[in-house]
Amino acid sequence: xxxxxxxxxxxxxxxxxxxxxxxxxxxVETVQSMxxxxxxxxETEIEMEFAPKGLNEDIVRLxxxxxxxxxxxxxxxxxxxxxxxxxxxxDWAMLSIPPIAYQEQYYYAKPKSMAEKPKSLxxxxxxxxxxxxxxxxxLKEQMVLAGVxxxxxxxxxxxxxxxxFDSVSxxxxxxxxxxxxxxxFCSISEAIKEHPELVKKYLGSVVPVSDNFxxxxxxxxxxxGSFVYVPPGVRCPMELSTYFRINxxxxxxxxxxxxxxxxxxxxxxxxxxxxxxxxTHQLHAAVVEIVALEDAEVKYSTxxxxxxxxxxxxxxxxxFVTKRADCREARAKVMWTQVETGSAITWKYPSCILRGExxxxxxxxxxxxxxxxxxxxxxxxxxxxxxTRSRIVSKGISAGHAQNTYRGLVSMHPKALNSRNYxxxxxxxxxxxxxxxxxxxxEVKNASSRVEHEATTSKVDDDQLFYCRQRGMDEExxxxxxVNGFCREVLQALxxxxxxxxxxxxxxxxxxxxx
Amino acid sequence: xxxxxxxxxxxxxxxxxxEATASRLEALTLPESGEWLRRARETAxxxxxxxxxxxxxxxxxxxxxxxxxxxxxxxxxxxxxITDEAMVxxxxxxLRVVFVDGVFDPDASDELEAEGLEIVRLADAGxxxxxxxxxxxxxxxxxGQDPVTRPLAALNTAVATDGVLIRATARVARPVxxxxxxxxxxxxxxxxxxxxxxPGAELTLLENGPGAARVSTVTEMxxxxxxxxxxxxxxxRDHERRAITHLFARLGEQSVLKSFTLSANGAxxxxxxxxxxxxxxxxxxxxxxxxxxxxxxxxxxxxxxxAAPDCESRQVFKKVLRHxxxxxxxxxxxxxxxxxxxxxxxxxxxxxxxETSQFLAKPELEIYADDVKxxxxxxxxxxxxxxxxxxxxxxxxxxxxxGLLVLAFLAEALDEIAREDLAEExxxxxxxxxxxxx
Numbered sequence: 001x002x003x004x005x006x007x008x009x010x011x012x013x014x015x016x017x018x019x020x021x022x023x024x025x026x027x028v029e030t031v032q033s034m035x036x037x038x039x040x041x042x043e044t045e046i047e048m049e050f051a052p053k054g055l056n057e058d059i060v061r062l063x064x065x066x067x068x069x070x071x072x073x074x075x076x077x078x079x080x081x082x083x084x085x086x087x088x089x090x091d092w093a094m095l096s097i098p099p100i101a102y103q104e105q106y107y108y109a110k111p112k113s114m115a116e117k118p119k120s121l122x123x124x125x126x127x128x129x130x131x132x133x134x135x136x137x138x139l140k141e142q143m144v145l146a147g148v149x150x151x152x153x154x155x156x157x158x159x160x161x162x163x164x165f166d167s168v169s170x171x172x173x174x175x176x177x178x179x180x181x182x183x184x185f186c187s188i189s190e191a192i193k194e195h196p197e198l199v200k201k202y203l204g205s206v207v208p209v210s211d212n213f214x215x216x217x218x219x220x221x222x223x224x225g226s227f228v229y230v231p232p233g234v235r236c237p238m239e240l241s242t243y244f245r246i247n248x249x250x251x252x253x254x255x256x257x258x259x260x261x262x263x264x265x266x267x268x269x270x271x272x273x274x275x276x277x278x279x280t281h282q283l284h285a286a287v288v289e290i291v292a293l294e295d296a297e298v299k300y301s302t303x304x305x306x307x308x309x310x311x312x313x314x315x316x317x318x319x320f321v322t323k324r325a326d327c328r329e330a331r332a333k334v335m336w337t338q339v340e341t342g343s344a345i346t347w348k349y350p351s352c353i354l355r356g357e358x359x360x361x362x363x364x365x366x367x368x369x370x371x372x373x374x375x376x377x378x379x380x381x382x383x384x385x386x387x388t389r390s391r392i393v394s395k396g397i398s399a400g401h402a403q404n405t406y407r408g409l410v411s412m413h414p415k416a417l418n419s420r421n422y423x424x425x426x427x428x429x430x431x432x433x434x435x436x437x438x439x440x441x442x443e444v445k446n447a448s449s450r451v452e453h454e455a456t457t458s459k460v461d462d463d464q465l466f467y468c469r470q471r472g473m474d475e476e477x478x479x480x481x482x483v484n485g486f487c488r489e490v491l492q493a494l495x496x497x498x499x500x501x502x503x504x505x506x507x508x509x510x511x512x513x514x515x
Numbered sequence: 516x517x518x519x520x521x522x523x524x525x526x527x528x529x530x531x532x533x534e535a536t537a538s539r540l541e542a543l544t545l546p547e548s549g550e551w552l553r554r555a556r557e558t559a560x561x562x563x564x565x566x567x568x569x570x571x572x573x574x575x576x577x578x579x580x581x582x583x584x585x586x587x588x589x590x591x592x593x594x595x596x597i598t599d600e601a602m603v604x605x606x607x608x609x610l611r612v613v614f615v616d617g618v619f620d621p622d623a624s625d626e627l628e629a630e631g632l633e634i635v636r637l638a639d640a641g642x643x644x645x646x647x648x649x650x651x652x653x654x655x656x657x658x659g660q661d662p663v664t665r666p667l668a669a670l671n672t673a674v675a676t677d678g679v680l681i682r683a684t685a686r687v688a689r690p691v692x693x694x695x696x697x698x699x700x701x702x703x704x705x706x707x708x709x710x711x712x713x714p715g716a717e718l719t720l721l722e723n724g725p726g727a728a729r730v731s732t733v734t735e736m737x738x739x740x741x742x743x744x745x746x747x748x749x750x751x752r753d754h755e756r757r758a759i760t761h762l763f764a765r766l767g768e769q770s771v772l773k774s775f776t777l778s779a780n781g782a783x784x785x786x787x788x789x790x791x792x793x794x795x796x797x798x799x800x801x802x803x804x805x806x807x808x809x810x811x812x813x814x815x816x817x818x819x820x821x822a823a824p825d826c827e828s829r830q831v832f833k834k835v836l837r838h839x840x841x842x843x844x845x846x847x848x849x850x851x852x853x854x855x856x857x858x859x860x861x862x863x864x865x866x867x868x869x870e871t872s873q874f875l876a877k878p879e880l881e882i883y884a885d886d887v888k889x890x891x892x893x894x895x896x897x898x899x900x901x902x903x904x905x906x907x908x909x910x911x912x913x914x915x916x917x918g919l920l921v922l923a924f925l926a927e928a929l930d931e932i933a934r935e936d937l938a939e940e941x942x943x944x945x946x947x948x949x950x951x952x953x
Contacts, residue, residue, distance in 0.1 A: 437880060451896070
């Protein structure tokens with residue numbers, strides 16, 4: 001176990017934190033304990049190969065060369081890099097971001113033992129395997145994830161994992177079995193070589209190269225990430241998962257994920273991430289693109305547990321991520337679920353472009369910030385097609401000196417007739433030094449669409465309470481039932497494998513939000 | 516790489532904005548005024564040069580293009596003769612203060628005297644030592660420039676040609692009514708009012724009339740402990756008028772502000788309200804009903820700051836839109852850490868009567884206190900088919916049924932008017948609009 005000093009923090013907080021009446025003690029303690037005990041703060045000692053510090057065209061070329069990329073890809077990166085040089089960091093979020101020294105970090109770090117890409121998992125450096133084993137991510141195919149038992153999980157339920165360590169993918173499990181079903185699941189560097197036609201067609205088609213400062217940076221320097229292609233009519237036989245681990249110091253992680261769900265296919269994708277405890281900040285700027293074609297369905301779930309920094313606000317990951325899904329054809333469906341507990345600063349808006357008729361997007365989020373963490377997160381639902389549907393459920397919990405902002409956009413274009421959106425944002429403040437904010441944008445450009453937005457820091461639905469009271473519950477019980485039921489709804493949107501981890505992380509009752 | 520530091524895009528944009536502002540203000544001459552007023556105007560102008568005039572790329576103007584409000588000359592707007600109904604508030608006994616094309620008209624106005632009231636024309640005030648007005652004029656506007664700038668309010672402070680300074684020292688039942696008449700199709704109006712309600716006093720302020728081709732009003736309100744200010748405003752039916760209005764209101768302990776605005780038509784209207792609840796137990800209600808048919812762009816921008824504990828605020832905005840009308844709502848509740856036990860409520864709703872209309876909203880909460888009750892809701896949609904069916908099933912013709920549903924939709928905003936006789940005046944205007952715009 002790491003030599004953390006979480007106990008001291010908790011004691012200190014216990015004495016000083018004024019908690020208002022109605023906030024469940026357990027909730028407070030759970031939130032506090034999460035900050036003090038970052039479980040994944042240890043470091044793997046492993047020999048690394050770094051590219052020179054800093055960022056310029058040579059580094060971009062070097063990354064491209066290390067990945068053995070074709071010429072078009074190198075040019076694509078260079079185009080992005082040139083563009084990025086004329087851009088500025090976004091300043092509109094409710095975040096206070098200290099200046100980032102882009103020339104003071106490494107853009108490429110790879111374990112020396114990965115000089116030759118291992119042909120199978122048996123050849124992977126045992127140290128790396130150990131690292132993932134310690135994180136609870138076994139990279140052996142015969143094993144299934146620990147803790148997944150019970151009636152809901154069929155015996156031997158499998159999860160295919162792509163493990164990304166700093167800049168490179170160290171291995172992908174169950175590749176052969178997936179290939180039998182026609183599913184391509186590999187690292188993006190591999191996909192660029194093996195499936196250039198798919199990559200060329202879809203890369204940058206959802207998040208354009210010049211989309212925003214961090215996405216453009218990512219386009220120039222992304223080193224690895226995951227690639228998924230599910231062919232028409234295929235229901236992916238197992239959950240797919242990528243586990244990101246930042247290990248090396250002063251190294252940014254820039255991964256790129258591309259998921260393509262062809263007509264009538266289904267895939268559920270999980271993402272997890274952790275990093276060691278350090279006093280300096282580290283940058284993580286990822287891009288995730290999802291393309292869902294006719295009748296396809298994609299579930300994308302994240303449990304974001306990057307190192308959040310210590311109780312003084314030292315260290316922690318800057319998590320500046322662009323995630324977007326394009327429901328390109330009719331009846332496509334995308335569901336984002338996120339549990340955000342880590343990172344010093346989170347800047348993240350998983351979005352859906354609802355282009356296809358009757359396509360739908362969902363966003364479920366629990367964001368917890370403590371100590372000096374800052375989160376500005378939310379979603380965009382852009383309704384372009386007729387009869388499109390979207391639903392947003394966001395829970396923000398803020399403690400310590402943290403700031404937690406929900407920022408969202410719901411846009412109904414003139415042609416998106418008969419569309420529907422429902423948004424609910426709830427915030428809970430624990431202690432009087434933190435902040436919770438809501439910044440929704442609503443743009444409705446036709447009459448037949450219905451848009452409803454609700455945000456509250458206090459009340460649960462009176463009708464539901466009334467219903468419970470009528471059946472003989474006292475107010476406390478009724479409130480507990482309604483609130484817990486609602487919170488569970490978000491957690492249940494997570495696939496089984498993640499629900500376990502998320503529940504352990506969140507284990508928080510929202511009872512205090514009533515009162 | 517050259518060593519010369521190039522401006523980044525943001526710095527370059529700011530430089531361009533300030534340059535545009537400087538050239539727009541170049542030919543500007545400040546109105547003749549006495550000592551303290553001249554100083555306040557010059558300070559406001561300096562403030563404006565610093566913050567720059569707004570343009571479409573400003574986040575606060577994302578939904579509303581300020582170009583026609585900023586340009587030097589007001590676009591001409593045809594006069595609109597109203598012959599089919601009486602002017603609003605005509606039935607109310609009130610003290611009338613009339614401005615014609617932005618100029619005070621003493622003949623049409625009542626004597627500016629009443630028990631418990633002090634009323635002075637701004638144009639006469641500069642040379643006089645009126646402490647209470649001096650302390651407020653331009654001061655609340657300046658305070659309102661943070662955290663979001665309101666450059667057009669600073670411009671108004673600098674150039675306003677007239678206005679009234681009103682001080683209530685007792686509970687005054689008879690409303691003071693500001694009436695803006697129009698004669699000249701291209702006239703511009705820039706008025707700046709100061710309203711001071713002393714502790715325990717009460718005042719009702721009415722505003723109505725078409726105004727001018729382009730209207731800019733700033734009203735700075737200071738409500739002392741236990742004071743009450745009712746504000747009811749009806750913006751005229753002129754289709755081509757453009758207007759920018761600002762209310763800045765500072766409330767003391769246990770004081771009350773109730774402000775309601777009715778807007779029907781107008782090419783462009785932006786009403787900004789900035790309210791500070793600075794004393795314990797204050798209450799601020801800001802509400803509006805807007806009906807737009809055709810080329811109508813209406814923007815309610817509200818910023819309420821809870822700086823003291825135990826205060827209550829409500830924002831209630833309803834818009835009925837058809838034939839391409841655009842409704843905008845930008846509302847914010849900011850709760851400081853000290854403002855425990857805040858009760859903040861905000862609702863913005865649009866009823867879109869056809870497929871061409873738009874509703875754009877940004878209902879924001881920014882909360883730094885943990886024991887608060889804050890909520891906001893925003894909805895948009897067409898007339899509920901079930902409700903329409905219910906009324907039709909009871910024998911009402913479709914148009915009548917729709918009219919009833921529109922009135923019912925707007926009713927919640929009208930509930931914010933405390934005086935029933937004033938509410939009835941407004942209701943009458945709504946009925947008129949609904950019957951004309953079938």
